[in-house]
Amino acid sequence: MFSFDSGMQDSSSLEANPSSDIVEFQSLDPRIIQVWRIAGLIFCGVVLLISLVGVVIVSLKAPVTRPWIFVGWFLVAALLLWFCLTMPPRRYRNWGYRINDKVLETRSGKMFQVLRLLPLNRLQHVDLQRGPVERMFGLARLQLHTAGTHEATITIPGLAADVATQLRDRLVARGGKDAD
Amino acid sequence: MQTEIPPPSAPENRFTTLPVKLLEGRLHPLTLVVGLVSSLRRLIIPAIPILLFGNTFRWGGIGLFIVIIGGTLVSLLLRYLSFSYRIEGQELITREGLIERQERHIPLEKVHEIRIEQNLLHRIFDVVEAVVETAGAEGAEAKLSVLSRAEAERLREAVAARGEAKNLPVDAVETLAKPEREVIRTLGLRDLIWHGLTSNHLLSALAIMGALWAFADDVLPNSIYQQLGKFLKMAAGQMYQQGWRAAVMVALAGLAAVMILGLVVSVVGSVIKFYGFTLSRQGDELFRSYGLITRRASSLPRRRIQVLKIEEGMIRRWFGLVTLRADISGSKKEDEDDNTGRDVLMPVAKASELEHLVSVFFPQLAADPAEWKMVSRLAVQRSMVFAALLLCLAVAVLCFLTRSWLGIGLFLLLPALYWLSVKSYRNFGYALGAEFFRTRSGWLGRESYVVPIEKSQVIVVRQSPFDRWLNLASLQVDTAGQAYTGGSPNISNLPMAEALQVARTLARKASRASANF
Numbered sequence: 001m002f003s004f005d006s007g008m009q010d011s012s013s014l015e016a017n018p019s020s021d022i023v024e025f026q027s028l029d030p031r032i033i034q035v036w037r038i039a040g041l042i043f044c045g046v047v048l049l050i051s052l053v054g055v056v057i058v059s060l061k062a063p064v065t066r067p068w069i070f071v072g073w074f075l076v077a078a079l080l081l082w083f084c085l086t087m088p089p090r091r092y093r094n095w096g097y098r099i100n101d102k103v104l105e106t107r108s109g110k111m112f113q114v115l116r117l118l119p120l121n122r123l124q125h126v127d128l129q130r131g132p133v134e135r136m137f138g139l140a141r142l143q144l145h146t147a148g149t150h151e152a153t154i155t156i157p158g159l160a161a162d163v164a165t166q167l168r169d170r171l172v173a174r175g176g177k178d179a180d
Numbered sequence: 181m182q183t184e185i186p187p188p189s190a191p192e193n194r195f196t197t198l199p200v201k202l203l204e205g206r207l208h209p210l211t212l213v214v215g216l217v218s219s220l221r222r223l224i225i226p227a228i229p230i231l232l233f234g235n236t237f238r239w240g241g242i243g244l245f246i247v248i249i250g251g252t253l254v255s256l257l258l259r260y261l262s263f264s265y266r267i268e269g270q271e272l273i274t275r276e277g278l279i280e281r282q283e284r285h286i287p288l289e290k291v292h293e294i295r296i297e298q299n300l301l302h303r304i305f306d307v308v309e310a311v312v313e314t315a316g317a318e319g320a321e322a323k324l325s326v327l328s329r330a331e332a333e334r335l336r337e338a339v340a341a342r343g344e345a346k347n348l349p350v351d352a353v354e355t356l357a358k359p360e361r362e363v364i365r366t367l368g369l370r371d372l373i374w375h376g377l378t379s380n381h382l383l384s385a386l387a388i389m390g391a392l393w394a395f396a397d398d399v400l401p402n403s404i405y406q407q408l409g410k411f412l413k414m415a416a417g418q419m420y421q422q423g424w425r426a427a428v429m430v431a432l433a434g435l436a437a438v439m440i441l442g443l444v445v446s447v448v449g450s451v452i453k454f455y456g457f458t459l460s461r462q463g464d465e466l467f468r469s470y471g472l473i474t475r476r477a478s479s480l481p482r483r484r485i486q487v488l489k490i491e492e493g494m495i496r497r498w499f500g501l502v503t504l505r506a507d508i509s510g511s512k513k514e515d516e517d518d519n520t521g522r523d524v525l526m527p528v529a530k531a532s533e534l535e536h537l538v539s540v541f542f543p544q545l546a547a548d549p550a551e552w553k554m555v556s557r558l559a560v561q562r563s564m565v566f567a568a569l570l571l572c573l574a575v576a577v578l579c580f581l582t583r584s585w586l587g588i589g590l591f592l593l594l595p596a597l598y599w600l601s602v603k604s605y606r607n608f609g610y611a612l613g614a615e616f617f618r619t620r621s622g623w624l625g626r627e628s629y630v631v632p633i634e635k636s637q638v639i640v641v642r643q644s645p646f647d648r649w650l651n652l653a654s655l656q657v658d659t660a661g662q663a664y665t666g667g668s669p670n671i672s673n674l675p676m677a678e679a680l681q682v683a684r685t686l687a688r689k690a691s692r693a694s695a696n697f
Contacts, residue, residue, distance in 0.1 A: 102691035103684070113648070115641040117683050119691035122637050147315075147509060148637030148658035150668065 025096035025107065031137040032158025033088040038133050040084035048077050097156050099167075101174065104144070106154060116154050120174045122146045128168050130161070140164035144171065203338045204266040207259070208328050210305045215256040215325075216249070218301055223248065265324060267338050272312065274322050286321055290314045292508050294336045295478040295522075298329075303475065308332045312339075315509045315660070336479055340465045360462070364540050365529065367457035367470075375454065375528040376447030378495045386438070388445060453521050461540060470521060478522070482541055484508040486635045488525075489665040490534065494625040500531045506541065509660035523664040542616065542630060550613030552620075558650045559608065559673035563601040568594070610655075610671050612682055614689075617657060619669040629669035634693030635659050639683045643676065653679040657686065 055073045059066040090110060097106045104118045127143040134140060141157040142164055159167065223245060262278045272286040293313040302308055307326040314321045327335070367375070419426050455472035461482075469477035491503040504526040521527065529537055539546050571590055578587030603623040611618040617636070620628035638658045647653055654672035662668055674682070 103687045105687075111645055113643040115680070115683070117639040117641075117687035119636070119687050121691055121693075146637040146658075147660035149660065149662040151638040151640050151656070151658040154638065 023098045023100050025098045028095050028158035029160045033092050035133050035137055036088035044080045044084050118154055126168050126171050128164055202267040206264050208307050208326050210307050211260045211326050212256050219252045288339055291339050292484050293480045296332050297476050299474040361460050363460045365459045372450045372454055373447050376450035379446050454527050486659045486661050487665050488630040490628040492626040501528050502531050505664045507661040507665045545616055548613040548615045550611035552609045552611045555608045555673040556675050560601050560605045567597045619671045631657055633689045636690045639686050641679050641683045651676050655679045
């Protein structure tokens with residue numbers, strides 16, 4: 001089986017430029033797991049509260065359904081919460097990025113794996129963003145914008161704030177060397 | 181990304197220190213007349229009922245019109261008096277506004293396309309409207325309405341010359357030998373009739389019928405519906421007596437009538453839209469001009485083409501015809517049913533000329549031979565699994581509905597489906613050259629893309645669970661501007677290792693060339 005891990009050296013050997021390119025995929029900052037969990041829990045909380053209101057209304061209108069509908073709601077709630085708590089570590093394990101002097105690669109997902117390659121001189125501008133939860137954990141995310149159409153923006157979440165700043169500076173220095 | 185403009189003290193850059201005015205101009209005086217007539221034209225339809233029927237509001241209505249026309253006239257006058265443009269150094273500068281002044285500087289090298297349009301009204305007065313497009317702006321960057329034809333042509337030439345020779349000092353441009361303009365392809369009436377016949381305009385025929393009905397509905401008295409109802413009832417009664425044959429005949433005749441109407445409408449539409457289509461080239465600049473009633477002309481530098489799409493629809497492919505579409509960076513549809521013909525680079529051409537035409541747009545392509553590679557054979561297996569599942573479902577539903585085992589007969593379709601998927605598998609492929617990436621897909625109707633590798637923006641490899649089961653992946657090359665080509669080249673069912681290798685090669689190659697829209 002092939003995975004996204006292999007290959008940067010494979011293709012570089014084709015290009016007769018082997019030495020400088022062998023870079024391992026970097027993980028995100030592990031604190032992102034907590035950030036994703038909190039974000040997930042907030043989302044779940046909102047969804048569950050709204051659905052709880054619905055459930056209560058239905059159970060008042062039709063008392064016959066009362067036991068079942070609450071059991072159903074609890075099952076869904078448990079499933080959602082379990083999902084919110086267990087998904088972030090898996091997501092973290094599958095997320096990776098690497099950058100050499102020419103190309104930035106990100107990979108993500110397990111069920112639906114996606115690998116994105118960004119030739120660095122295609123970079124138009126870089127945004128560094130920090131939400132409140134991310135700030136609490138000292139994290140930041142980078143948004144890399146190209147002139148593309150459907151895949152114009154690549155986001156790298158969960159970078160330690162200083163790493164994000166360094167990476168941004170490096171990318172900005174490297175990208176956009178071209179005149180147009 | 182900003183152009184690096186050297187500081188004013190740099191002595192070698194004469195044209196940045198001493199901006200030379202290449203061209204300076206104002207709108208044509210007929211702007212006033214044309215603007216007034218076109219706003220009157222817009223007022224005519226709402227004016228008729230008020231002038232004819234609205235006894236109580238007649239004078240109020242007329243007063244309102246006078247106010248509107250007066251306002252239009254004043255704003256036209258202000259625009260005419262205040263609008264000026266000039267080319268200075270490397271910029272096109274427009275100025276407008278009397279009270280609130282606005283000056284817009286458009287770097288010439290960012291100008292992607294200059295369109296010159298001449299609708300019926302403009303043709304009466306022999307003036308044109310020039311629209312300057314750049315990558316960034318939503319819509320037009322500058323609209324010069326209206327200019328004399330000679331003036332628009334002068335503007336276009338000046339911009340084209342500066343865009344191409346951006347590194348030359350300004351007076352050198354004037355002496356630069358202008359390459360001859362070479363006509364590449366014109367479309368005659370025959371071509372256009374073919375274009376109309378092969379484009380599927382059944383829907384627009386229906387739309388026209390609907391519009392006619394809506395119009396008739398306004399004009400005709402309501403009693404006509406009662407009479408029509410009576411007539412239909414009578415006709416149905418007669419048909420019932422004559423048996424089902426007559427009914428089928430009538431239905432077929434109706435269908436044929438709609439089809440013929442559709443064909444006529446699309447032929448007429450094609451001729452009106454693309455009459456006198458000419459594609460020509462002058463140096464790097466490509467020109468298109470077409471149109472029977474509204475004449476349109478546009479020029480775009482071919483180096484700005486981001487992606488070229490070769491479309492062979494089901495019907496066109498049958499007759500050996502192709503359509504070419506291209507996107508330049510930042511091309512945007514003006515609205516969804518943009519009917520100006522901007523979306524096609526070449527509305528119709530013979531498949532045999534394809535090689536020549538493509539070489540006009542991408543001259544380096546001929547020198548970049550690349551082997552066409554097929555995707556994984558597993559593609560057939562995969563589509564057969566899907567087809568079989570769908571068939572099973574269809575059979576189950578059919579058997580359940582008819583309460584019989586007849587539905588199983590649907591499985592007879594399997595060999596045909598297999599044949600189809602083998603055919604389409606054989607037509608799937610990609611070619612990775614030194615400078616170009618090409619993909620092709622489809623058998624009944626075929627689509628091929630040509631992307632200059634230096635224009636690719638982001639390369640994406642995706643693997644769905646089903647892909648992973650077969651160890652396949654799909655590859656997508658995203659480019660700037662995909663308004664007319666409808667999405668970027670996307671090739672699925674590649675073996676995973678191959679997809680990764682192609683993606684990385686593309687990214688590496690793209691990273692060498694500097695982006696240049």
